[in-house]
Amino acid sequence: MSSIFDLTYDELESILVSNNFKKFNATQVFEGVYKKRVSSFSSISNISKELKSFLSSNYSLDYLEVITALRSDDTNKYLLQVQSDAVECVLMKHDYANSLCISTQVGCNMGCAFCESGRLKKQRNLSVSEIVLQVLTIERLENIRIQNIVIMGIGEPFDNYECLVKALDILTSPKGVMIGSRHITVSTCGIVPKIYDFANLDTQVNLAISLHAPNDELRSKLMPINRVYKIKDVMDALQYYIEKTNRRVTIEYILLDGVNDSDECAMELVNLIRGKLMYVNLIPYNSTSHSEFKRCSKEKINHFYQILSRYVGVGVRREMGKDIKGACGQLRASHNGNE
Ligand code: SF4
The missing domain is CATH 1.10.150.530 (DNA polymerase; domain 1)
Structure with a gap:
């Protein structure tokens, strides 16, 4: 059935x-x-x-089963059963709204070097219902309404494009879940043809790109997708999305100590995005016991931020849920006995 x-x-x-x-x-x-x-x-x-x-x-009409719910003041983290697999989603409780970060795949094939979720290879795409039900299940469990959705949990959303688009249709439909398109953000590692497809949907759903490095040499080391789609191709596709939608694009940049946090990297990043409708979201790295990367000091993060802020819009992501295995993929890893 x-x-x-x-x-x-x-x-x-x-x-x-x-x-x-x-x-x-x-x-x-x-x-x-x-x-x-x-x-x-x-x-x-x-x-x-x-x-x-x-x-x-x-x-x-079944909802998803909740395997684990870890709660703290500002963040709850859940492990949900999807058939014989499990996926994570994270509820961030802001003063003004509840945001839910949801997943689109079981595992991920993109292999980003710094990503806990990517340690498990893609097992399968989530179905439309499994994407939508993450939202409905958490709303029912916590007796709340979700106002914002970020699609940056486990998996690459554009690698499950058809189901993603249908799930967005249901989540934004006035007859369905009725969450405003502008309150939803899809984050991609940069699958260029799908960025064009997404722009052509004429949706007001926001787009974020996991950039994490300002040049091809470094980005190809951190993110294998860059060997297929170079930064220039990604930037051209983002510009197309901006022209079609007039929406600002968020550039996600995870700061890795001694890897992508130099003054040169900061200026290369500035040169990539200056004058464009883009905003940089700096993300302090959450290290785990398996990490080959280290977290930057507060001073380094602030220094990098200061350089960028002279030229472009930039913010540092507020950290939530560190005390409850906040890094993407950590809860599922610990459930499977890997952490
Ligand atoms: S950062 Fe995203 S795209 Fe990269 S491996 Fe992790 S889940 Fe996949």
């Missing part, structure tokens, strides 16, 4: 119509599922017995 959460509104509508139900039934079902969050189709009050029976025989 497939999950009702796999279907976009348009898909549900066409399935219902081809089974002799009415177009407007799709709105009733979507409202029951996403607005009222019913736990059985029979609880959707305004639909016929035949439709209830059709839905119950063909679709499940």
Whole structure:
């Protein structure tokens, strides 16, 4: 039986119509599922017995099982069961809103040298429902609403492009979860053709790029994807996205001690993005017991920040959840006995 959460509104509508139900039934079902969050189709009050029976025989309404929930003041981290696998998601509780970081794959094939998640090779793509249900499951578990979503958990979202786009459709649909497109950010390591596809969707969903190095030589060492798509190609694609959407792009830059934190690196980064609708998000590195990299001192982070801030928009990511295995992939690694 497939999950009702796999279907976009348009898909549900066409399935219902081809089974002799009415177009407007799709709105009733979507409202029951996403607005009222019913736990059985029979609880959707305004639909016929035949439709209830059709839905119950063909679709499940199951949410994901929570394996582990680690909570701290500002951050909760969860391990969720997806079939025989597990994925992580992280809830960041800001004063103004709740943000959820969600995953798109089990494991990841991109092999970024500094990434804990990438230690497990990609096992499979998450389905549409498994992406959407991370949000719904945490909302139900914590009895909250999520206002912001960042798609930068485990996996490369553009390596699961079709499911990502359908999940975004459901999450942003006024008939579905209804989270504003501008409150969602997709982070990619730089799969250039998909950046163009994403720009052509004409969506207002934000885009972030994991850059992490300002030249090809260094970036190819840290991120194997750079051997396929060079920085210039990535920058051209980002400029195309900016022109299509008029949205500012976030450049993610994880600071690794003695690797990409020199004054020269700072100026190379400035030269790449100066004058463009881009903003740099500096990320202090979280080392683990397996790390070959070290965290920069506060002074170094501040020095790098100061150089950039003279020329471009820049911020340092506020650190949350360090006390609860905050680095991406650490919770699942510890669940599997690897940490
Ligand atoms: S940083 Fe992202 S793309 Fe790179 S290995 Fe980790 S999860 Fe994959």
